[in-house]
Amino acid sequence: MRILVIEDEPDLVAVLAKTLSEEGYAVDTATDGGEGLYKAETWHYDAVILDMMLPVRDGWQVLQQLRRRKKVPVLILTARDAVADRIRGLDLGADDYLVKPFNLTELLARIRALIRRAHGEAAPIIDISGVTIDTATRTVRRQGKLVHLTPREYALVELLALKRGKLVSRTELYEHLFDENDDSLSNLIDVHVSNVRRKLGKEFITTRRGEGYLIDV
């Protein structure tokens, strides 16, 4: 999953990016509203974390503009906690609201919930033919036994599982698993897919030659 963090406080955006990265997300950042809006409109993200007090364009403007084109889940981060502001943010199209200072763990949980809901899932646990994916703890079990996956591998499994039954093209996979700082070659995807097959079973991921991958149900 790929996340965009729009926040102007350098020390804060750095730690957010590091945390999300450690969690297995691909992270892009922007330090002003103009840059943030551009990136959000141009690429596909699974969630956007948006600070409201930004230079160039403030968070409200970014939110309003973004909502004209994109349905990506948006979580607002701000030091303004007045109820009127919260209501305004939610009504302008934000999906969730977190007041600064916030708890990193809580932020991560809310992001997970947003992404889950965006894919039409209600519960954090997905069961696919013996493989249980817990999106909350970001763990995978096969026949009840915990399977160790690297963050990238887990991200791949989670993405295909959330889009199960649908074909996911290689481009899409690339866009969702790597961020702008990654200059990896796209055949890294194949490597990850084969690693996952090794750990979870060959039939777990289906290949459509020349088109992409999917998890069959």
Add this chain to the structure above:
Amino acid sequence: MFKSMRWRLFLWHSGILTLVVLIFAATLWWKQQQAIRTRVDAELLGTARMLAGAFEKKLEPKGKKGNPKADDKAKAFKAEKEVEEKLARQGYAVPVHYLHPFKGKKEDRMYFAVWKGKGELLVASEDDFALPFTGELPKGPPLQKHIIRETALTREVVIEGPHGTRILVGKPTHKENAELQNLLGVLLITSGSVLLIGLAGGWIVCQQALAPISKITRTAEAISADNLSARIDIAETESELGRLGCVLNNAFARLEAAFDQQTRFTADASHELRTPISVILAQTEFALRKDRCASEYKDAVTASFRAATRMKSLVDGLLTLARADAGQMVLNKQPVELAQLVTESVALVGSLADEKQIKVILNLRPVQVNADPQRLAEVVINLLSNAINYNRPQGRVEVALDAGEGAAILTVSDSGLGIAAEDQTHVFERFYRVDKARTRQQGGSGLGLAICKEIVETHAGTLTLQSTVDEGSTFVVRLPTAT
């Protein structure tokens, strides 16, 4: 009750009205009584004098000839003819028209009596005339003075008649009394009505006039810290109460503005504090999520340190401003040589200037002021840092110190980007930043200029700004000189 203005006003009004009405009625009645008496007295006097004239001859003492029958003459006359006949029988030829007043019903008609000395009745118009009169006539020419006798039912006049006699003419006054009684009744009723209407009207007017005060009181009571936007409803603004309402509304508006400013300041302050706190929280939580290597910990701790330092300077600034607001800024005033202070401050920011490759040019004249050197240094350093930080690459900062018009004038000019006109008025406001991104990088909290202004103004000076976009800005500090 007596504390209420409405009641006091009403009671005063009632008192005065009642007094006026009573005086008026009493005066009227008394005047009327006087008029009636004067009329009656004139009538009686005229008649008495007329009688005196009529009896002049006949009352002349004639020795013993005409007198033996004097006692028998104490008879009452009943009718005009009778009177005439009686008088004629007694030898008094009194023309009829003189006797006109003495006719009529007994209870209405005038009567007279003439006597001599101490009680010798010579002639009288009534049969049953009694003679209790013993009063002395006032001295003076005869026939001019008179005595008035008044009883409940009659009024009489006594004059000195010819030849030492006394003539009394009187009349029953029940008609006049009735007239006066009537008048009294009318006056009482009218006064009563007037008073009633006047008092009622007075009460209503009091109510109307003072009702706005109750309204104002109630609205003012409703206005509190939670509800400062209520205003007194004023129908007309020209009257005294209307003006009072306006004045109060203006006071409330000023209070509301001051409260709003305070609220905004507090909100801004807490907002500013939240950001560095968020950094510390996020960085430390990240560091503790799992075991890490030393350099990661170091990064997290360094970032937290930066944020904590920002918080400290913010809190210091807030405290200074709060003290300034409460009028508690303590100044350690002493004679300060400004040129020296400026030179020292420039030295302190020297490394910053070098780092940014900014040239600092000094043009200082010696001038003394009475000031707190630490505070002043804060101001100078702040202005210098701003000039250096918000400058173009390889720009310049010019610092000039001069004296004139009893003031020391310090100017700090930079060759930066200038400040737009619409921002210039706000630049000294707390937390105001023209370009948020740049200030954030410098670590500025937006309080620097606000604090400078407070310090300068507490020293009875002024801090102003002149700026042109794309050319630069000049900050001017004016301080009263030591003399």
